[in-house]
Amino acid sequence: MASLNVLDFEKSIAELDENLSKLHQIVEDRNNPQNKPDLAGQIAELEEHRTALLSALFANLTPWDKVLLARHVKRPYTLDYVGAIFEDWTELHGDRMFADDGAIVAGLAKLDGQPVAVIGHQKGRDLKQRQQRNFGSARPEGFRKAGRIMQMAAKFGIPVVTLIDTAAAAADIAADERGISEAIARSMFEMATLPVPIVSIIIGEGGSGGALGIAVADRVLMLEHAVYSVIPPEGCAAILWRDPERKSDAAAALNLTAQRALELCIIDDIVPEPLGGAHRDWAESAESVKAALLQSLRPLTGIPAPTLVAQRYEKFRRMGRFTELEGV
Amino acid sequence: MPPDGWFRRKSKFAPAPAAQIVAQVPDGVAIKCAQCSEIIFTKDFEKNLKVCPHCGSHHRLTAAERIAYTVDEGSWVELFANLRSVDPLHFKEYDSKLAKSVQVTGLGDGFVVGTAAVSGLPLVLGVSDFRFMGGSMGSVAGEKVARAMEEGIARRLPVVLFTASGGARMQEGLLSLMQMAKTSAAAARLAEAKLPYIVVMTDATMAGVLASYASLGDIHLAEPGALIGFAGARVVAQATVQKPPEDYQTAEWQLGRGQIDSIVPRRDLPQTLATLLSLLTGRASVNTGGLNG
Numbered sequence: 001m002a003s004l005n006v007l008d009f010e011k012s013i014a015e016l017d018e019n020l021s022k023l024h025q026i027v028e029d030r031n032n033p034q035n036k037p038d039l040a041g042q043i044a045e046l047e048e049h050r051t052a053l054l055s056a057l058f059a060n061l062t063p064w065d066k067v068l069l070a071r072h073v074k075r076p077y078t079l080d081y082v083g084a085i086f087e088d089w090t091e092l093h094g095d096r097m098f099a100d101d102g103a104i105v106a107g108l109a110k111l112d113g114q115p116v117a118v119i120g121h122q123k124g125r126d127l128k129q130r131q132q133r134n135f136g137s138a139r140p141e142g143f144r145k146a147g148r149i150m151q152m153a154a155k156f157g158i159p160v161v162t163l164i165d166t167a168a169a170a171a172d173i174a175a176d177e178r179g180i181s182e183a184i185a186r187s188m189f190e191m192a193t194l195p196v197p198i199v200s201i202i203i204g205e206g207g208s209g210g211a212l213g214i215a216v217a218d219r220v221l222m223l224e225h226a227v228y229s230v231i232p233p234e235g236c237a238a239i240l241w242r243d244p245e246r247k248s249d250a251a252a253a254l255n256l257t258a259q260r261a262l263e264l265c266i267i268d269d270i271v272p273e274p275l276g277g278a279h280r281d282w283a284e285s286a287e288s289v290k291a292a293l294l295q296s297l298r299p300l301t302g303i304p305a306p307t308l309v310a311q312r313y314e315k316f317r318r319m320g321r322f323t324e325l326e327g328v
Numbered sequence: 329m330p331p332d333g334w335f336r337r338k339s340k341f342a343p344a345p346a347a348q349i350v351a352q353v354p355d356g357v358a359i360k361c362a363q364c365s366e367i368i369f370t371k372d373f374e375k376n377l378k379v380c381p382h383c384g385s386h387h388r389l390t391a392a393e394r395i396a397y398t399v400d401e402g403s404w405v406e407l408f409a410n411l412r413s414v415d416p417l418h419f420k421e422y423d424s425k426l427a428k429s430v431q432v433t434g435l436g437d438g439f440v441v442g443t444a445a446v447s448g449l450p451l452v453l454g455v456s457d458f459r460f461m462g463g464s465m466g467s468v469a470g471e472k473v474a475r476a477m478e479e480g481i482a483r484r485l486p487v488v489l490f491t492a493s494g495g496a497r498m499q500e501g502l503l504s505l506m507q508m509a510k511t512s513a514a515a516a517r518l519a520e521a522k523l524p525y526i527v528v529m530t531d532a533t534m535a536g537v538l539a540s541y542a543s544l545g546d547i548h549l550a551e552p553g554a555l556i557g558f559a560g561a562r563v564v565a566q567a568t569v570q571k572p573p574e575d576y577q578t579a580e581w582q583l584g585r586g587q588i589d590s591i592v593p594r595r596d597l598p599q600t601l602a603t604l605l606s607l608l609t610g611r612a613s614v615n616t617g618g619l620n621g
């Protein structure tokens with residue numbers, strides 16, 4: 001593996017990028033008396049090649065490639081989107097019971113002028129941030145903070161937006177001690193009857209109960225290269241093949257891509273990412289997410305709360321595949 | 329669904345799975361308790377509701393045994409027995425695992441629902457059978473839990489669910505995960521209808537089941553020694569530096585952490601359920617007693 005910031009399948013792109021930036025450097029170097037027209041041609045050619053290569057690479061991503069993209073350290077995290085999409089963001093801390101969980105951020109903001117409550121998993125980029133954010137693995141306090149903010153949103157008739165990006169909920173002893181299972185269950189229970197519109201978008205990793213715990217929404221969206229799974233591929237591989245290294249086979253078996261989630265009627269829509277993935281262009285990604293949120297929220301506002309809640313119930317009630325035998 | 333082995337532990341608190349009761353003395357006359365290694369006559373073991381008379385270990389029950397030990401004789405009417413799992417993701421070996429579980433258990437899937445009475449008090453009862461792929465929750469189990477709750481609402485009956493599950497069924501991927509949302513939403517409807525919902529956690533109640541409908545009861549009972557927790561031992565070990573306490577993730581440990589109302593020995597469960605249902609519904613039971621624990 002090369003740099004943490006470059007996935008294996010992106011290496012050819014990284015090399016091109018490096019060559020391109022070298023050429024750009026030469027052009028931008030004003031003291032350099034070199035022949036510029038020749039370089040402009042080279043640059044254009046390289047850029048064309050790069051776009052073609054990206055398109056080809058990203059047209060044939062495996063499920064495991066998507067897992068890596070969803071976990072990419074350069075991928076925009078919740079607060080990166082919050083800063084780019086919302087106005088008047090005011091973060092609110094704590095569950096009023098035990099602590100403030102850094103793995104889930106919550107607050108109030110405006111989306112296109114309209115107040116919304118925003119809740120999302122937050123990962124960290126460097127070691128210090130990661131520890132502070134518990135690697136994006138929410139503890140009971142995170143779900144309880146989310147619940148508190150959602151209840152407040154309901155009280156004031158404010159729609160809720162949740163951004164999902166977690167490998168899993170916290171699985172340590174301390175989380176168990178403070179009722180991580182109950183906290184997740186309670187959050188889903190309360191979201192099921194929350195009398196305001198809820199839109200959830202999986203921006204990176206949708207890791208099992210830790211993700212679903214704040215994703216019981218009227219509209220559930222996924223970014224194009226995000227993943228959503230009942231179990232991490234590594235864990236699945238350990239069970240199926242007694243070999244965590246067969247994670248790419250497991251990723252394929254789990255049907256964890258946005259495309260499969262849509263086919264299985266788990267999500268409502270896929271939100272496009274910039275060519276080459278969200279990490280290549282944060283601004284364009286944020287634009288895409290913002291447009292999708294607005295488009296999803298608009299038809300929900302104005303629906304009477306009882307209808308909204310009934311529709312949300314039916315939406316999740318229908319999920320699942322089974323048969324009913326006759327004459328049993 | 330983590331493998332069964334993840335929930336197996338050697339501690340004085342936790343019972344071994346019934347499957348471990350091996351060392352069959354000729355003709356199944358006696359068995360060896362996998363917890364304390366004492367030999368028990370099968371007749372005595374069954375008379376004692378599969379609780380070891382030597383160490384008190386509560387061995388796992390099949391759904392049929394649980395129903396027989398819990399409800400008034402002749403009151404059980406099974407519902408939704410025609411639901412069967414499919415293999416929507418064409419997942420590795422799922423078909424054969426399902427077929428084997430059906431053959432071993434004689435059940436359509438790992439969750440059984442019906443109406444019954446306990447000390448004359450009517451209820452909707454749901455029971456998970458751990459033998460069926462570790463009681464894992466796929467589309468069928470989730471659907472049956474939701475239907476049990478909707479049946480309770482439709483008939484104005486309390487709902488009692490016995491849980492025993494390793495969690496969401498991996499082989500149905502996201503479809504299984506969504507059963508957590510579905511069952512939690514159904515529990516919310518049941519709560520809105522102001523009908524009693526009692527959960528009885530039995531060995532083992534883990535992960536996606538504990539983190540959904542199992543943790544949403546008005547009252548949470550548990551059998552002694554039942555393994556109850558969020559993550560399997562391996563995952564916990566990865567996530568935690570310190571060594572777990574000896575009784576970690578047992579019913580007793582969860583009681584101390586505030587997640588369980590009462591630990592009730594198997595023999596007392598019907599009486600305790602009757603008392604609670606009577607208290608919550610105001611209906612009179614045939615006989616009543618105090619809440620143990």
Ligand SMILES: [Zn+2]
Nearest residue numbers: 361364380383
């Ligand atoms: Zn024993």
